[in-house]
Amino acid sequence: xxxxFPFDSSSPITGEAAIxxxxxxxxxxxxxxxxxxxxxxxxxxxxxxxxPLDGNQLFVGAKTKQVRDDQGALVESVFEITDYTxxxxxTFKGIDEPYKHEYILQSIDEPYCTELTFxxxxxxxxxxxxxxxxxxxxxxxxxxxxxxxxxxxxxxx
Numbered sequence: 001x002x003x004x005f006p007f008d009s010s011s012p013i014t015g016e017a018a019i020x021x022x023x024x025x026x027x028x029x030x031x032x033x034x035x036x037x038x039x040x041x042x043x044x045x046x047x048x049x050x051x052p053l054d055g056n057q058l059f060v061g062a063k064t065k066q067v068r069d070d071q072g073a074l075v076e077s078v079f080e081i082t083d084y085t086x087x088x089x090x091t092f093k094g095i096d097e098p099y100k101h102e103y104i105l106q107s108i109d110e111p112y113c114t115e116l117t118f119x120x121x122x123x124x125x126x127x128x129x130x131x132x133x134x135x136x137x138x139x140x141x142x143x144x145x146x147x148x149x150x151x152x153x154x155x156x157x
Contacts, residue, residue, distance in 0.1 A: 013125065013133060015140030018117040019148035023155055025107045028114045029087040031155055032103050033058060036090070043150040046070065058084050063095065098123040118147045 049067035083091035093100040104117040
């Protein structure tokens, strides 16, 4: 007999947020992509250590080690750049943890305004956490909102 669970155990949990930044797309990408190692800990203050493993330039395949303060516990992971398309996209995914971050940029309205979309995906969760998918999704969505707000505030400061 197959047991039916009241939650989906196979699909990823995703959160996404978008924000309008009154800066040219090249400036926004420079802040996020070209100066990633300098600025990522600023918009993600839970990152307490960030170490490029393949030099200071971003490129598809570049790996980075990060240590995050996750509610008092230090969590280390390594991620890899999977898409680096200047002024349009920066994507990285965890190598030893099942997550993906994606920053998508688009010029809007006028040449001096950019829409930044941030998407976070948790591709799998532990079996014992599956009943909490709604709470996890809400937390991820709140984190996505905080991320785009932090980037905008830092760029306009």
